[in-house]
Amino acid sequence: DGGITQSPKYLFRKEGQNVxxxxxxxxxxxxxxxxxxxxxxxxxxxxxxxxxxxxQKGDIAEGYSVxxxxxxxxxxxxxxxxKNPTAFYLCASSIGGVNTGxxxxxxxxxxxxx
Amino acid sequence: xxxxxxxxSHVSVSEGALVLLRCNYSSxxxxxxxxxxxxxxxxxxxxxxxxxxxxxxKGINGFEAEFKKSETSFHLTKPSAHMSDAAEYFCAVSPSxxxxxxxxxxxxxLVSP
Numbered sequence: 001d002g003g004i005t006q007s008p009k010y011l012f013r014k015e016g017q018n019v020x021x022x023x024x025x026x027x028x029x030x031x032x033x034x035x036x037x038x039x040x041x042x043x044x045x046x047x048x049x050x051x052x053x054x055x056q057k058g059d060i061a062e063g064y065s066v067x068x069x070x071x072x073x074x075x076x077x078x079x080x081x082x083k084n085p086t087a088f089y090l091c092a093s094s095i096g097g098v099n100t101g102x103x104x105x106x107x108x109x110x111x112x113x114x
Numbered sequence: 115x116x117x118x119x120x121x122x123s124h125v126s127v128s129e130g131a132l133v134l135l136r137c138n139y140s141s142x143x144x145x146x147x148x149x150x151x152x153x154x155x156x157x158x159x160x161x162x163x164x165x166x167x168x169x170x171x172k173g174i175n176g177f178e179a180e181f182k183k184s185e186t187s188f189h190l191t192k193p194s195a196h197m198s199d200a201a202e203y204f205c206a207v208s209p210s211x212x213x214x215x216x217x218x219x220x221x222x223x224l225v226s227p
Binding site for chain 1: 123150155156158159160214215217218219
């Protein structure tokens with residue numbers, strides 16, 4: 001079955017450590033996204049990529065980094081510069097380009113900073 | 115710039131009652147509008163979308179929404195709530211032709227027996 005796989009599902013980190021969240025898709029979608037979800041805040045866009053080797057900052061990119069070396073993979077690194085990293089992180093993909101905007105989501109990764 | 119306002123962070127209904135979740139948007143260009151549903155500790159799933167075709171849009175699980183340009187609204191309805199409808203619902207907007215969405219803050223739907 002085609003879909004988006006995020007790992008790990010749960011992750012604990014000590015303050016000052018970087019952590020990388022994995023996102024893989026086999027939908028052959030061009031565009032991929034990372035959103036952060038906090039209770040009562042909805043989803044906020046961190047980074048997105050519409051094509052391999054290219055990505056753009058979203059609304060809350062500070063303290064995060066991404067790479068897009070392969071079409072199917074879009075890992076997110078939460079760096080020690082992110083002041084409040086505890087959150088639920090969602091990866092999504094879409095066909096990309098000029099499209100209807102329909103996103104397909106993974107099941108999320110919950111990061112807790114101890 | 116576009117934005118979405120969802121009225122009510124929580125909505126409670128009885129099983130069998132009408133479900134109405136409110137969404138108002140602002141967009142400088144004709145919008146595409148979406149409703150997504152999220153069950154606990156899961157990703158979001160598309161319920162329905164409006165992309166400038168029919169103003170009344172039917173989605174999965176018996177949900178529908180009506181685009182009203184004059185009111186800048188896209189409210190989600192379902193005639194009869196089921197226990198399985200209990201989840202968080204998100205309205206989202208995208209300027210037509212672009213791929214990034216702006217989400218509302220979500221409305222938690224609670225269904226009581």
